[in-house]
Amino acid sequence: MGGTADSVDRSTVHASHQASPLGPYLLFLGDTVEPGYAKTAFGLRDWAPERCIGELVLPGGTVSTGLERLSSEEAHAKGARALLIGVASPGGVIPPQWLPAMLDALRSGLDIVSGMHSRLSDIPELAFAAEAHGRRLVDVRVPPANIPIGTGAKRSGKRLLTVGTDCALGKKYTALSVTRGLQARGLDATFRATGQTGIMIAGAGIPIDAVVSDFLAGAAETLSPAADENHIDVIEGQGSLFHPGYAAVSLGLLHGSQPDMFIVCHEPGRTHVLGYPDVRLPTIEEVILQTVALGKLTNPAIRCVGVSVNTASYTDEQAQRLIAAESDRLGLPVADPLRGGPAFDQLLDRCQG
Amino acid sequence: MGGTADSVDRSTVHASHQASPLGPYLLFLGDTVEPGYAKTAFGLRDWAPERCIGELVLPGGTVSTGLERLSSEEAHAKGARALLIGVASPGGVIPPQWLPAMLDALRSGLDIVSGMHSRLSDIPELAFAAEAHGRRLVDVRVPPANIPIGTGAKRSGKRLLTVGTDCALGKKYTALSVTRGLQARGLDATFRATGQTGIMIAGAGIPIDAVVSDFLAGAAETLSPAADENHIDVIEGQGSLFHPGYAAVSLGLLHGSQPDMFIVCHEPGRTHVLGYPDVRLPTIEEVILQTVALGKLTNPAIRCVGVSVNTASYTDEQAQRLIAAESDRLGLPVADPLRGGPAFDQLLDRCQG
Numbered sequence: 001m002g003g004t005a006d007s008v009d010r011s012t013v014h015a016s017h018q019a020s021p022l023g024p025y026l027l028f029l030g031d032t033v034e035p036g037y038a039k040t041a042f043g044l045r046d047w048a049p050e051r052c053i054g055e056l057v058l059p060g061g062t063v064s065t066g067l068e069r070l071s072s073e074e075a076h077a078k079g080a081r082a083l084l085i086g087v088a089s090p091g092g093v094i095p096p097q098w099l100p101a102m103l104d105a106l107r108s109g110l111d112i113v114s115g116m117h118s119r120l121s122d123i124p125e126l127a128f129a130a131e132a133h134g135r136r137l138v139d140v141r142v143p144p145a146n147i148p149i150g151t152g153a154k155r156s157g158k159r160l161l162t163v164g165t166d167c168a169l170g171k172k173y174t175a176l177s178v179t180r181g182l183q184a185r186g187l188d189a190t191f192r193a194t195g196q197t198g199i200m201i202a203g204a205g206i207p208i209d210a211v212v213s214d215f216l217a218g219a220a221e222t223l224s225p226a227a228d229e230n231h232i233d234v235i236e237g238q239g240s241l242f243h244p245g246y247a248a249v250s251l252g253l254l255h256g257s258q259p260d261m262f263i264v265c266h267e268p269g270r271t272h273v274l275g276y277p278d279v280r281l282p283t284i285e286e287v288i289l290q291t292v293a294l295g296k297l298t299n300p301a302i303r304c305v306g307v308s309v310n311t312a313s314y315t316d317e318q319a320q321r322l323i324a325a326e327s328d329r330l331g332l333p334v335a336d337p338l339r340g341g342p343a344f345d346q347l348l349d350r351c352q353g
Numbered sequence: 354m355g356g357t358a359d360s361v362d363r364s365t366v367h368a369s370h371q372a373s374p375l376g377p378y379l380l381f382l383g384d385t386v387e388p389g390y391a392k393t394a395f396g397l398r399d400w401a402p403e404r405c406i407g408e409l410v411l412p413g414g415t416v417s418t419g420l421e422r423l424s425s426e427e428a429h430a431k432g433a434r435a436l437l438i439g440v441a442s443p444g445g446v447i448p449p450q451w452l453p454a455m456l457d458a459l460r461s462g463l464d465i466v467s468g469m470h471s472r473l474s475d476i477p478e479l480a481f482a483a484e485a486h487g488r489r490l491v492d493v494r495v496p497p498a499n500i501p502i503g504t505g506a507k508r509s510g511k512r513l514l515t516v517g518t519d520c521a522l523g524k525k526y527t528a529l530s531v532t533r534g535l536q537a538r539g540l541d542a543t544f545r546a547t548g549q550t551g552i553m554i555a556g557a558g559i560p561i562d563a564v565v566s567d568f569l570a571g572a573a574e575t576l577s578p579a580a581d582e583n584h585i586d587v588i589e590g591q592g593s594l595f596h597p598g599y600a601a602v603s604l605g606l607l608h609g610s611q612p613d614m615f616i617v618c619h620e621p622g623r624t625h626v627l628g629y630p631d632v633r634l635p636t637i638e639e640v641i642l643q644t645v646a647l648g649k650l651t652n653p654a655i656r657c658v659g660v661s662v663n664t665a666s667y668t669d670e671q672a673q674r675l676i677a678a679e680s681d682r683l684g685l686p687v688a689d690p691l692r693g694g695p696a697f698d699q700l701l702d703r704c705q706g
Binding site: 084149150151152153193208209210212213214217218242244245246247248249251253276279287290292293297298332 | 434492502503504505506561562563564565566567569570571595597598599601602604605608630631641646647650651
């Protein structure tokens with residue numbers, strides 16, 4: 001172990017060490033007719049409306065975000081600075097019929113931002129045009145080069161990490177909701193993105209699961225640098241300490257984030273790890289104990305400030321009942337951030353310090 | 354998270370998915386005059402003598418392994434199949450004066466095996482000559498492509514992992530010694546290498562700390578595949594669960610290895626994590642408890658079979674006394690594998706099942 005992350009491709013611009021944040025965006029929907037493929041565009045519209053100027057749909061496309069339809073030139077005139085690929089294509093490659101619109105975007109002064117599997121800079125026409133027009137091709141799946149090894153040294157400022165009983169149950173949206181809730185209270189809070197959708201929403205971040213193992217904790221340290229004592233970084237969690245495939249990602253992120261506070265995210269009713277029918281889901285209590293046991297290595301003051309439950313499949317009344325019961329049982333604030341209300345206010349109270 | 358490790362460079366041959374194991378070796382010492390730079394060559398001579406045919410020293414070089422001095426052609430005639438770069442150079446790059454000998458090795462039918470920072474395949478002359486002569490350029494720092502995500506599924510066969518209170522205190526040599534000890538007893542045991550020196554010694558393996566985080570556990574699963582019920586894989590550990598920079602690597606390796614048994618490696622007298630003067634070293638007991646607590650996710654039957662102490666700086670008598678005292682205190686076999694003796698025999702007894 002040692003050295004720097006030199007096996008990472010340096011030819012592609014990445015989302016963290018940006019001279020300036022990504023966007024504002026023109027959301028690109030291509031010629032898709034399947035709303036399920038446009039999850040990224042919908043996520044951006046919902047979570048970063050202030051960074052979305054409009055949408056660009058190609059002939060034949062039927063999916064819309066409801067935002068104003070603009071050409072790249074019109075969008076640039078209205079303040080857009082990047083075309084964001086908001087739609088997935090089967091196979092994760094850029095279809096040839098998208099290329100003319102992407103080249104036009106570069107000509108119009110827009111960067112291109114993508115979370116697709118194939119890299120923008122691997123398409124020679126795009127690489128050439130970006131160079132010619134002085135624009136950036138940003139692949140948010142690519143981590144920065146030259147990430148240092150984690151030091152474990154204490155940094156100034158406060159940090160909150162969302163952790164989970166599993167993958168895919170609301171760690172990103174909890175972190176976003178808490179960030180906004182704290183900001184609405186006049187606090188100095190920053191959302192720190194660790195996955196591609198989060199990076200697009202924030203306009204910056206590090207795709208933590210794409211970092212070479214040796215540099216995981218160091219990447220998390222880089223992501224939330226030293227700050228003012230009253231500043232709160234709210235860090236998007238990944239995976240789970242009890243996940244047979246991804247626990248290492250969660251641990252590196254925990255150690256590097258050295259959070260003062262964490263929120264456990266959970267989906268009531270889920271009994272097994274997603275995609276692992278033989279692996280029992282840990283309880284919320286197990287996750288709290290394990291997160292404290294492991295997190296204290298880099299922050300002995302780490303504490304759980306509450307639980308975020310994903311009650312998307314519940315009625316309002318069912319959700320209220322569940323939230324009250326869980327809060328009683330655990331002796332902690334429990335809330336569904338997407339429902340807000342007094343329960344979420346109590347959770348935010350704890351996050352203030 | 355998901356997909357395959359496609360951000361890994363595929364242009365370089367790596368040490369695992371080899372059609373055939375690496376070597377036997379001709380050890381290349383270059384023109385070095387500093388024995389400290391030749392640690393790799395000495396390690397190979399000491400730990401894989403049966404794979405070392407001779408040494409190649411350039412004019413001006415004064416360091417020797419004591420093996421027979423051979424040209425590439427002579428070594429090939431005696432059974433060598435790879436020139437192993439056994440010496441480090443300042444900066445980790447191949448000095449130009451080494452190139453003629455390396456090209457001659459390829460012409461003589463030898464592969465080239467390197468653990469240096471700069472990649473062999475990035476040197477056009479070498480890439481061209483390897484292609485022309487049908488030889489391999491093997492960079493042992495480069496992990497294989499297409500590593501799957503960890504499944505956590507139980508595999509047949511037995512597994513033993515060496516873990517540690519820290520980095521750099523004998524996990525590799527303990528695993529090698531235990532493998533040989535078991536083999537000497539007629540057991541079917543295989544050393545599984547996870548670092549570059551180990552990979553050179555074994556002729557195969559995966560440099561686990563160079564694997565992209567998402568695929569860490571999957572890489573460890575690939576490293577020790579399903580085997581006969583009585584077969585024992587002895588897996589080289591990395592880092593420590595209490596290391597602020599590398600704990601994630603240790604956890605991914607632990608989860609993917611799903612060991613039935615582990616040995617805790619420790620250097621008596623070390624009080625702080627190497628290079629981290631502010632981080633207290635965990636106790637052996639803490640490492641045992643943590644390894645069981647985390648390892649049981651993928652193997653509920655995980656158990657500690659003993660402790661390996663590195664007593665290199667002790668006299669024989671001091672070492673015997675320390676080993677007896679630690680064994681009494683912990684109620685476990687404690688041995689320095691490099692000293693052997695009855696204590697090591699007791700440790701091996703436990704490793705048999």
